[in-house]
Amino acid sequence: MNLNQFLLRLHLTPGIGIKGEYRIVQWLAEHPGQLRNLLPAKMSEIAGILPQHRSKFEQGVISDTVSQVLTRHQNESQYLTFFDPEYPLMLKESWLPPIVLFYQGNLDLLNAPQLLSIVGSRRSNAYAETALNTILPKITENGLVVVSGLAAGVDSLSHQFALRNHGHTIGVIATGLNLSYPASSQKLQQYMAQHELVLSEYPLDAVGKRYHFVERNRIIAGLSQATLVVQAQEKSGSLITANLALQNNRDVMAIPGRIDDPLSCGCNQLIQAGAKAVLCAEDILDEYPSLKTK
Structure with a gap:
């Protein structure tokens, strides 16, 4: 063996x-x-x-x-293990990296110059769509690959806007690769499995248990140099991802929102605690000067 x-x-x-x-x-x-x-x-x-x-x-x-x-x-299945040369270095240097990653799609996306993780509420509203539609065209134009979790709300919107703007995207899921959760993400996941990249540390047929989503979040945070939180309530799982990014000594950014909007409460708290407030794509690209060519 x-x-x-x-x-x-x-x-x-x-x-x-x-x-x-x-x-x-x-x-x-x-x-x-x-x-x-x-x-x-x-x-x-x-x-x-x-x-x-x-x-x-x-x-x-x-x-x-x-x-x-x-x-x-x-x-x-196709899979990477921790000692494979293709295993992403950023993830290897994160907290508790998975020893096995199952994948479908274009593994070369893991070698992109920079990845940007985007997370947020599953119950996002029109403000999240406006923010992503404002930011992602310039982000994808400058070569950042969007990483998210193929969940409802901000995750799916992030993948969709990246694709709509001719960018690339990576999905990290909390089930086996032959399953989709939520069901509403099935078509998007299937498309990304053929044309982009879908990752999971869970074996075939594994259903999404509650703790899987927290474990999945550490991979989303670990793959990228920066994590952007778009909308998050006060005790949102997105804040767990942001904290994991901080634990990995990675950048954390957030979209500010109204002080009376529960969906912006978590983002505003992150900014108050020191996360970078993002008002436009340049606020993100300023953190990656080697990519800012357009």
């Missing part, structure tokens, strides 16, 4: 979690050439799996069931 096969098998084994996976990746990075010595009991120890759960994991990682799931994903 080579390193890529091992990481895929580990990722497909229940009971380890993203923190445990990453601890094993760190161990492998510190002990090159020692994969053959990484037996199930050693994996449990390194991953920090609780003693009462170790037996289930250690049996699972060598089980026929996981072998069958592994074979299916090798035959039906």
